[in-house]
Amino acid sequence: MPLRGIRTSTAARNGAGAFILQCKRLDFHYCNWAGSSKGMVAFLEKTLPAFARENPQIEIRVSPRPQKHPLIKGIYINGREKPVCVRNLEPHEILKKATLLKEASGEKLKRVKKPVTSLNESVRGIWSPYHGDLRGV
Amino acid sequence: MFSRSALRSLASELRWTAPSTISSVAPLQQRACLHQSASLMSSQQPQSQSASSHPESPLSATPRAQDTQPTTYQGVRASSFDENTMTPQNRAHVPIAKQPVAPTFTSPLKLPHLAGQKPHYVVAQLHARPYLLTEGDHIRLPFLMPNVKAGDILRFNRASALGSRDFTMKGSPTIDERIYECRVRVTGVDAEPLRIKEKTKRRQRHVKQAKSKHRYTLMRVMDVRVKTPDELLAEGAVVVEDSEDSSVIEPRS
Numbered sequence: 328m329p330l331r332g333i334r335t336s337t338a339a340r341n342g343a344g345a346f347i348l349q350c351k352r353l354d355f356h357y358c359n360w361a362g363s364s365k366g367m368v369a370f371l372e373k374t375l376p377a378f379a380r381e382n383p384q385i386e387i388r389v390s391p392r393p394q395k396h397p398l399i400k401g402i403y404i405n406g407r408e409k410p411v412c413v414r415n416l417e418p419h420e421i422l423k424k425a426t427l428l429k430e431a432s433g434e435k436l437k438r439v440k441k442p443v444t445s446l447n448e449s450v451r452g453i454w455s456p457y458h459g460d461l462r463g464v
Numbered sequence: 465m466f467s468r469s470a471l472r473s474l475a476s477e478l479r480w481t482a483p484s485t486i487s488s489v490a491p492l493q494q495r496a497c498l499h500q501s502a503s504l505m506s507s508q509q510p511q512s513q514s515a516s517s518h519p520e521s522p523l524s525a526t527p528r529a530q531d532t533q534p535t536t537y538q539g540v541r542a543s544s545f546d547e548n549t550m551t552p553q554n555r556a557h558v559p560i561a562k563q564p565v566a567p568t569f570t571s572p573l574k575l576p577h578l579a580g581q582k583p584h585y586v587v588a589q590l591h592a593r594p595y596l597l598t599e600g601d602h603i604r605l606p607f608l609m610p611n612v613k614a615g616d617i618l619r620f621n622r623a624s625a626l627g628s629r630d631f632t633m634k635g636s637p638t639i640d641e642r643i644y645e646c647r648v649r650v651t652g653v654d655a656e657p658l659r660i661k662e663k664t665k666r667r668q669r670h671v672k673q674a675k676s677k678h679r680y681t682l683m684r685v686m687d688v689r690v691k692t693p694d695e696l697l698a699e700g701a702v703v704v705e706d707s708e709d710s711s712v713i714e715p716r717s
Binding site (some may be wrong): 341342343344346348363385395427429430431432434436437438439442443444445446447448451452 | 568585597606651654681
């Protein structure tokens with residue numbers, strides 16, 4: 328018996344009904360010794376509690392990573408992850424990076440030219456030369 | 465809730481005292497328009513001030529949409545209104561000259577046909593650019609919208625066209641926002657991949673690299689809904705005869 332994939336019955340349209348933030352986890356890594364983590368340590372002490380309280384839907388993990396630059400890593404519902412190095416940044420700059428990771432969709436960055444993408448069929452249908460009233464040329 | 469029911473009864477009295485009676489909505493042979501005269505506004509105002517805790521906004525979105533307003537507008541809500549500093553919260557705050565022109569229809573009225581034919585599209589205007597939207601569409605705006613965050617619900621109230629398969633309603637230039645409801649939800653912020661453009665000058669070896677990485681707001685259309693004439697009448701629309709044509713419902717040829 329061949330292996331069959333699971334068929335999806337509906338296409339995911341997050342936000343059309345319920346809305347789920349795509350970022351599910353943020354990992355904060357720091358080093359206690361290195362100078363490039365100075366801003367990160369200040370951020371973890373001062374700003375992170377308020378940030379975590381504002382975003383209860385995001386799991387937040389803080390762990391040391393000795394002898395390395397500080398890092399924020401966002402893990403998304405679609406399985407991708409997005410790491411951002413925050414060496415030598417001030418706490419308010421790190422907050423900006425964390426907000427960026429929070430609001431990102433987790434998709435790979437692509438250049439999109441059309442602003443609207445639709446899964447629906449065309450509302451007015453496709454034009455046909457055989458229907459409608461005849462017009463003289 | 466008192467103010468809304470009181471206003472509705474007031475509007476129904478005005479409607480019945482008006483010369484044109486609206487006993488049957490569907491075939492509406494006379495010319496119909498969303499009437500909004502100065503006398504109606506002035507008669508509404510004392511009641512809305514008496515119940516100032518409920519700012520009466522006839523076409524505001526559902527309460528679910530209202531509780532996630534952008535944060536900048538939260539502090540604006542006040543009982544006493546100053547025209548110069550405040551953002552208008554309901555229609556009474558907007559001066560008469562700046563209110564949308566009430567639409568008129570050539571008889572027979574085809575709004576029931578448009579409202580009844582289900583999938584609808586709307587051509588919403590945002591910064592003078594058209595976006596053809598249907599329900600569930602994904603939008604990536606060509607700019608980063610300020611003062612919104614993921615999860616906010618916006619309502620697009622500038623539309624140049626509204627239609628279904630067989631009917632199109634055109635605005636001149638926009639359709640009255642009270643006829644339809646198009647709500648979108650902000651789902652996040654996206655960025656484009658880093659673009660590097662090499663800038664060169666003549667007779668110079670140096671090549672400058674110009675980098676750009678713009679950010680864009682992502683949105684999802686929650687609903688595109690055309691209100692039925694019954695709903696419009698319940699919200700205070702009045703059928704008036706003999707008005708100038710501004711917006712015409714015309715069938716697709």
